[in-house]
Every structure is written in C-alpha cells, then in structure tokens.
Amino acid sequence: MGDFQSTDKLARRGLLFILSSPSGAGKTTLSQMLLKADEEIKLSVSATTRPPRPGEQDGVHYHFVSDAQFDRMVEEDDFYEWAHVFNHRYGTPKGAIREALKDGQDFLFDIDWQGTQQLKQKDDQDVVTVFVLPPSLDELRRRLESRAQDSSDVIDDRMERARAEISHWAEYDYVVVNDSVDECFDRVREVLDAERMKRTRQTGLIPFVRELMG
Numbered sequence: 001m002g003d004f005q006s007t008d009k010l011a012r013r014g015l016l017f018i019l020s021s022p023s024g025a026g027k028t029t030l031s032q033m034l035l036k037a038d039e040e041i042k043l044s045v046s047a048t049t050r051p052p053r054p055g056e057q058d059g060v061h062y063h064f065v066s067d068a069q070f071d072r073m074v075e076e077d078d079f080y081e082w083a084h085v086f087n088h089r090y091g092t093p094k095g096a097i098r099e100a101l102k103d104g105q106d107f108l109f110d111i112d113w114q115g116t117q118q119l120k121q122k123d124d125q126d127v128v129t130v131f132v133l134p135p136s137l138d139e140l141r142r143r144l145e146s147r148a149q150d151s152s153d154v155i156d157d158r159m160e161r162a163r164a165e166i167s168h169w170a171e172y173d174y175v176v177v178n179d180s181v182d183e184c185f186d187r188v189r190e191v192l193d194a195e196r197m198k199r200t201r202q203t204g205l206i207p208f209v210r211e212l213m214g
C-alpha cells in the first residue's frame with residue numbers, strides 16, 4: 001500500500017475551473033458546494049460594480065466596487081479579464097493566480113462566456129470549462145423567482161439573456177444539466193477529479209516514473 005499512498009502526493013499543477021451558465025441555472029449553488037467539499041480549490045473572487053444582494057459579503061462573494069474604482073483597476077491593468085454583463089462590469093483580478101498554479105492550487109471561476117473566452121486565450125492549458133444548463137426555461141424562471149433577490153424587471157432581463165447565454169454552450173469542454181442538484185454536483189466533481197489526473201498536469205510523474213524504472 002505504501003507505494004500507492006506516495007502517488008497521492010505527487011506534485012501537480014493547479015487548474016482554472018470555470019463554471020458558466022445562464023443566470024439562475026445554479027452555478028453559484030454548485031460553486032458553494034464544491035468549495036465546501038474540496039479543500040484543494042479556492043474561489044477567484046471577482047470585482048463587480050453591481051450592488052450586493054442581501055447576504056452577499058464584500059470580499060467573499062465579490063469585491064463590490066464603484067464605477068470609478070473599477071475604471072482605476074482597468075487602467076492599472078489589475079484584471080486578467082473583464083466584461084459588461086447585465087448593465088454592470090465584472091472582472092477577474094490577477095492576484096497571485098499564476099504563481100499559485102505552479103504550487104498545485106486550483107481556482108474556481110464563476111464567470112460568463114466572455115470571461116471564459118478571454119481566460120482561454122490567456123492560458124488555454126490550465127483552463128477547464130463546464131457549462132451548466134437548466135432542465136427547462138420554465139424551471140429557470142422558477143429558480144430566478146425562488147431566489148427572490150432580484151426585482152421582476154431584472155428577472156425579465158435575465159430570462160431574455162438566457163437564450164443568448166445558452167447559445168455559447170458548444171464553446172465549453174463539458175456540459176451538465178442541473179436537474180437534481182446532487183446528481184449534477186457529482187458530475188461536476190467527476191470532471192474535476194479526472195482533469196486533475198491528466199498526465200500533463202501531474203508534474204511529479206516524471207521523477208516518480210524514473211524511480212519506478214530504476
């Protein structure tokens with residue numbers, strides 16, 4: 001058994017795990033489940049000019065910033081990528097992502113298709129993308145309404161944009177349907193587990209195999 005255990009500790013490069021979906025399909029729910037269940041992945045906290053929803057904490061769910069602060073961050077080249085979504089701006093701060101990837105740290109991104117394309121252009125090798133579909137548009141609306149955190153105008157706007165967002169499904173590596181949240185979560189974890197095992201990410205394999213072969 002000893003040898004098998006030692007393979008668990010092989011060095012590995014981290015990955016950038018992106019979950020996208022039309023608003024209300026469940027990516028925040030799935031992200032929170034993943035962050036709770038998996039210690040090796042941490043959330044990339046975006047900056048946004050949208051106001052906080054009840055219960056959202058600054059620095060935890062988002063960095064809530066003013067338009068002027070966002071402008072300054074753009075000018076100072078603080079973002080990996082940023083985009084306009086629903087009349088607000090959202091961006092991924094550079095932070096220490098590149099260095100941490102080398103140490104095997106995985107990052108979770110809850111970003112839209114525009115951010116996904118930009119991250120892929122910057123760092124295709126480390127990016128793994130998953131698109132979350134709702135089981136139906138009726139159910140999507142029910143979920144947006146049940147969340148009860150947006151006005152009906154905002155919900156109408158999000159429903160209108162859902163089709164446009166769904167049209168980007170084929171740009172993603174994996175697609176999951178969030179019908180039962182537990183089953184969907186299992187699928188998401190299977191993707192993450194398999195991607196971590198990719199040969200090219202397992203940087204500790206070369207010395208391990210060299211030793212194995214004497």
Ligand SMILES: Nc1nc2c(ncn2[C@@H]2O[C@H](COP(=O)(O)OP(=O)(O)O)[C@@H](O)[C@H]2O)c(=O)[nH]1
Pocket residue numbers: 020021022023024028046047050081082083085086090091092110111112114115116
């Ligand atoms: N490009 C980009 N999109 C983001 C970022 N942060 C959040 N988003 C997207 O902005 C959209 C709106 O997010 P939000 O207002 O939290 O509503 P949600 O869709 O209900 O989660 C979602 O599609 C997010 O994935 C970011 O840093 N960059």
Ligand SMILES: Nc1ncnc2c1ncn2[C@@H]1O[C@H](COP(=O)(O)OP(=O)(O)O)[C@@H](O)[C@H]1O
Pocket residue numbers: 021022023024025026027028029030143144146147178179180181182
């Ligand atoms: N599989 C599911 N079945 C029923 N309700 C769900 C499911 N997944 C998420 N929800 C609920 O739907 C609403 C929207 O989910 P949320 O995770 O906020 O979506 P998103 O982040 O994609 O906008 C929330 O109230 C959430 O609890």
